[in-house]
Amino acid sequence: xxxxxxxxxxxxxxxxxxxxxxxxxxxxxxxxxxxxxxxxxxxxxxxxxxxxxxxxxxxxxxxxxxxxxxxxxxxxxxxxxxxxxxxxxxxxxxxxxxxxxxxxxxxxxxxxxxxxxxxxxxxxxxxxxxxxxxxxxxxxxxxxxxxxxxxxxxxxxxxxxxxxxxxxxxxxxxxxxxxxxxxxxxxxxxxxxxxxxxxxxxxxxxxxxxxxxxxxxxxxxxxxxxxxxxxxxxxxxxxxxxxxxxxxxxx
Numbered sequence: 468x469x470x471x472x473x474x475x476x477x478x479x480x481x482x483x484x485x486x487x488x489x490x491x492x493x494x495x496x497x498x499x500x501x502x503x504x505x506x507x508x509x510x511x512x513x514x515x516x517x518x519x520x521x522x523x524x525x526x527x528x529x530x531x532x533x534x535x536x537x538x539x540x541x542x543x544x545x546x547x548x549x550x551x552x553x554x555x556x557x558x559x560x561x562x563x564x565x566x567x568x569x570x571x572x573x574x575x576x577x578x579x580x581x582x583x584x585x586x587x588x589x590x591x592x593x594x595x596x597x598x599x600x601x602x603x604x605x606x607x608x609x610x611x612x613x614x615x616x617x618x619x620x621x622x623x624x625x626x627x628x629x630x631x632x633x634x635x636x637x638x639x640x641x642x643x644x645x646x647x648x649x650x651x652x653x654x655x656x657x658x659x660x661x662x663x664x665x666x667x668x669x670x671x672x673x674x675x676x677x678x679x680x681x682x683x684x685x686x687x688x689x690x691x692x693x694x695x696x697x698x699x700x701x702x703x704x705x706x707x708x709x710x711x712x713x714x715x716x717x718x
Contacts, residue, residue: 468528472520472680474538475500475567480545483554489515489624490557493570496539502567504539505624508560513685514631515624516566521702522599522623523568524677529665531591532619534569538682541565564682568621577611577618579650584618589654590661592620597644597717598669598709599626609650629705633691636701640708646718655718662717669710674703 475496484491489509494502507513520536527533546558584592592611596604603625604610610622629636646652655661678699686695709716 468524468676470676470679472536472538473498474540474564475502476540477502477504477542477545480549480554480558483551490553492554492557494539494541494567496537496567500537501570501572502537502539503570504541504565504567506541506557506561506565507563507685508557511624514627517630517681517685518599518624518627519566519568519622520681521677522595522601522626523620524680525599525669525674526595526620526623528673528677529591529595529668531588531595532617534571534619534621536569537567539565539567564684571612571614571619574612574614574619577609577613577650579606579609579653582613584651584654586654586657587661588618589651590657591665593646593649593651593655593658593718594661594665596626596649597646598665598706598713599623600628600639600642600644601626602628604650605648606650611650627702630702633689633701636705637708640705641712641715643716644718649718652718658718662713666710666713669706671703671707674706675699678702 475498477494477496479495481493489511491503491505494504523533523536541561543559543562546555549555612619629639683695686698689698692698
């Protein structure tokens with residue numbers, strides 16, 4: 468795995484994607500790619516982007532299918548030609564590094580009534596979501612895509628909710644995960660095997676590699692921490708404690 472995320476420079480704002488509450492936008496970049504970009508200036512803040520990187524790249528290293536993530540350098544000047552004032556304001560509030568997810572053209576939203584996932588994959592996705600406390604993989608909003616008949620995991624910003632209140636994060640290490648609302652709960656019939664396969668892989672070394680991908684600028688000025696490296700260590704420590712307590716929370 469690359470030690471850093473690629474950085475691309477946005478060249479054009481194409482259109483807003485209004486399905487999400489953070490108003491992500493489709494943007495073209497200097498690598499000739501098209502990216503679904505989430506912005507630091509959105510109302511949900513930079514912690515959503517931190518969660519996207521940590522969870523998305525952890526999933527990738529555990530062998531789960533996640534579209535490529537990149538850092539997207541955004542110049543607010545791009546917003547001058549936008550007729551939508553909300554988009555203008557968002558781009559002005561998001562100079563510098565933002566987060567892009569590879570756009571999968573022609574992909575379909577996952578429908579648990581129609582689409583079938585293998586028990587092994589469904590169980591592994593469920594275990595990962597339980598580990599990171601992802602509250603946004605329900606049948607109402609699966610955050611799963613089918614592209615060329617393969618399943619892809621997207622939108623992990625609603626994970627790691629403990630980092631919104633670090634003072635109480637220790638109590639979240641054993642917090643049970645409610646799987647009854649999970650979009651893949653009915654197909655995840657190999658949960659024990661998934662836990663046995665994935666838990667040993669979530670080591671301190673792996674987590675340090677993942678959190679190192681988060682840019683310093685998204686971690687500075689975090690109350691109660693001396694700097695970005697201290698925040699990274701807190702993420703590693705919390706997730707290690709959660710893995711150690713997995714019998715208390717895993718579905």
